Amino acid sequence: MLYDLNIPWTCSTDPLELQRTISFLSSLGYDTIALNHIMSTVPSQIVNPIPSPLPFTIPPNTTILRRCTLQIEDPSLNYRLPALAAAYDVLALRPKNEKGYDAACVSLLEHSIISLDLTQRFPFYFRPKKLMAAINRGCKIELCYSQAVMGDAAERRHFISNTLEIMRATKGRGLLISSEATSVLGVRAPADVVNLFSVWGLSRDRGMEGISINARGVVVNEGLKRSSYRGVVDVIYGGEPRALEPAESNKKKAIEGQKKRKADDTGEITSQPSKRAQKKAKHAAKQAGIGNGMSQKTTPGDSTPVEGIPSLVVTKDNTLIPTINTNG
Template sequence: MLYDLNIAWSPSTTQSELTQTLKFSASLGYNAVALNHLVEIFPPQPKNPLPRFPSQTSQSRPTTKSAASTNDSGNKEDKNAQQNQNQTGDDRSLPTVLHRATVCMSDPASVHRIPQLATLYDIVAVRPTTEKEFSHACQEVKIEVASLISLDLTQKFPFHFRPKPCMAAVSRGLRFEVCYGQTLRAGAGDPRTRAIWIGNLMELVRATRGRGIVVSSEARRVTELRGPADVVNLLAVWGLAAEKGMEGLGVNPRGVVVNEGINRRGYRGVVDIVQVAARDNGEGATAAAAGGNGKKRKGGANEGRGGGNSNAPPADGTISKRQAKKLKKLAMEDGGTTTPEENKS
């Protein structure tokens, strides 16, 4: 599966433009995309303004109901069923749509409020702009809070991407996002901006050795989308190997989506609790037979060997140390001189 985890969205984006972009993305081969909402100023009460698209599984149900109602009714219901089928066909041409929020870390006071977005969005990313914010994102931001470090490579950073913090972020499970749509927009306006983007990309690839990079488009319109093969070839020119480029479109973004889902649905980010297993009746019956109310009887092990009398020697002639002490004590109380070893012989 191929992923594009950054389709730019703004309040000025119309529904028709967004639908056209999603359909073209599906035609290029992308199976899942994420609508990105850039949060520059953290609101007091965050909300998710992104439009919602029905999933493919939910759209298959109205068609089934309409087909069933056609057998019971006449031409009117037949026409409704045809409309539902046409609508389902349009929705099937759309990829799986996720919701994402990218928080600009320009305000340090709003960093601790980032976990509030986890309940509203499927994916949460951070965008640092200074060296202090970049180091904080690489070494201190938890993977449960944000799993992507999105960088605007068109700006000239006042620092260099050093291998130590970058590899620390990759080893912790964070991923760096590279958006090729930024250089497409930059080249049309200012060639100098494209040169800055290429320089930042090459420096990031050297610092991470091509590991942990997620490739996205950040497309604002249809003309900024490119096919997977074109993207891989484009990045290979600037230092990112072809196999690393395919990982940035498939394996790495899939890991981000899966981990974000586990953090939201799982128990402590480990497992999904589907159903609590019922206790086996046979286990309770065995415990009750051994010692009443599920309690272990004191001499249960010896009773299984020697029958009901715990003092009687077992049938195979082997006795335990505990039973040997009991036999010796009984022999002393009876005044006899025999020992358990003699009784055994």
């Protein structure tokens, strides 16, 4: 399974071009493709503009996901990330400055990809501490090779220097490799991509991980976040709902009635002193007995008779009987 999680999509994208790109990616061996909608501000009404299903036929065995990339600058603004995440299949953040980068690495929680525009020079260093903090909690750092392949010499230089720095800081862990190909010419075959990154110093295994395992992790996690209960429990197959026959449903009602009565019963029982209270009292009695230097027998079910002191015994029918224990 190979993934390309970044094919830019805008409202003006030509569907013919898009179909061509998807078809080409599929012929190169990628089978999960995410269409990426890049936003600089959050609209007041969050609607997913990417049509699903797409208005043309896609190759068989190809999955199309819808992803949103939000550019962030000031983390103190309310970006309404949970609402955004709910509208799209995958949520990524693209920090524009150091503040945004720090927030994306450390404090913001909803996204699973940190995608940087590596064709520019960043006025800060990529420190292992922050990047690894992000990676350790499940975020992936995205490297888009098309920025280098389609860019001019200056962009390529910036891309390589930034990529090397990120690879040094993360030691190649938690990287996600995708294309971000604005035209179909920016797409390369998986083997070519792995070679490209291996020339830049990322080992082959890590490169393969970037387009397969790590990308899969993102997709599966994001899917779980949306479909499961708090991202922990998901019902994969709950079985077929059983069709009830009328006679059976009557029986069920009867059972329910019984159950109700039972519940009432238990309610009565709880009016008796709880087991914990009984135990406590028992313990207190024991202590008293030890204090007197005498051994004391207590029978289970009895309520803590203390020698010579009148106490209340609770019987099964819920009446209290005053007794005096003489310890015979």
